[in-house]
Amino acid sequence: MNENPDKPSFLTTEPGSQGRIAGVLQWLGSHELPVLLALFAILGALWGFAELAEEVMEGDTHEVDQALLLSMRNPADLSDPIGPGWVEEIGRDITALGGNAILTLLTIAVVGYLLLDGKRRMAVVLIVATLGALGVSTLLKNTIDRERPDLVPHHTRVYTASFPSGHSMLAASTFLTMGALLARVQRRKRMKAYILLVAITATLLVGLSRVYLGVHWPTDVLAGWTAGAAWALSCWLLARWLQRRHEVESETES
Template sequence: MTADRQLYKLPRYCAMQIANHWHQSHRTHPIHPQSRPTIEREPCPWHIFRRQALIGSVLCWAGFLAMAWLVADGKTAPFDRAGLMLGRDAQLNPWGPAFLSEAARDITALGGTSLRLLAAMMAAFVLLRLQRRLAALFVGVAMAGGLLINTGLKLMFARPRPDFLPHLTEAGGSSFPSGHSFGAATIMLALALVCCGFARHATARRLLIGGALLLSASVAWTRVWLGVHYPSDVIAGWLGGVGWTLLLVTLLPFATLPGTARGAG
């Protein structure tokens, strides 16, 4: 009877011994927080949805056409004059210290043709060296196509530039649409989309695209600040540039995955 009772208590005794041993070992040798295994988040794959890009392009071009119709019909005159006069003194000069106008000229230079061509050529060269041939072609087509489209639109509308206030920078050619706004939106968004192929996480990609849109919009705003464009010119130009780049994404299949595979663009 005694032997049976001891045999019955044996599993319980073994369990207690194992529990005590585990408790003692972890109390005398605690696990350091830095030694604990961590689970890293996998980078999200980069993919531009062509349907959403097409919808965005259609909306941008619809806004461009609406602005073009309003300009051709003379309905933007009060809006344009109010936008140009905003923030100006009695001598029609912008308010604030002189360095603001100098900063505006520096920002507006980012949308100049020479700087855009240089940026596109450098980006294409780097992409070719990285064996991203299709991404390099995407940048080149975006730059060249945007320049041709904007030039054709300027010749079509032949709108004179504002002449009732001083121009704070040199500007030539027709006013509608703004070439700086169109070109800055095109090349900055195209470069941001290509750079997203090298970013590991979605947050970085959002910052790249958002930064490109914000910087190109700043270029557009400086054209009004410097008195060389009407507000309707820069709005139409910016919408056209974004719409052209998004349209190119839908037309060129390689642009949907610019950096996911070596040599795939």
């Protein structure tokens, strides 16, 4: 019998290796498994980003990038993205979702919601997470300094370097962080799943629109998704840790 309910059962003196292994699995499943999975996902994302950045700087991804970018263009006229004109217009509308103006307005709206819902400390976490993602994105762009695609005309204005895609990274970090934080303060599983699904869908659409409009190589977008997802998971872990310490509001607080 474990006298300390907070102490993992595999640290007790219960005889038998099977009992200890079962205790390990039970403890991880009830307390630490989501955290461990998130940590492994973050490490995997960071490793993938580093490998991708190395391949890009060595020029090993150029052929794949070129083939994927041209697959979204009319072969008879590379200035014309595939599909009718209204699809191109939708692409520009979607890509705006990852722009600084929209993300700033969305962040303000979500922060306002959290404040009205009594989640003041969670609102502070969201502000710090969003500004931090912008800073990391800018630092990575200036460090790697990859040229924009020059195979096709750009169908929207660009001002910064290409790798990683800022729209993709900021969309991933902002939408996924917001989704994770909003899901943390919801009690119903259906609401949690819905919020996360919307965040993931918006992130994917923004990244695809950047390639469709010819302003990013596919590997730029993949790197942005990877870095943004790692940042969002890190923010989720931070919020979870702060909630455990009662420094950030939990699902039941109002």
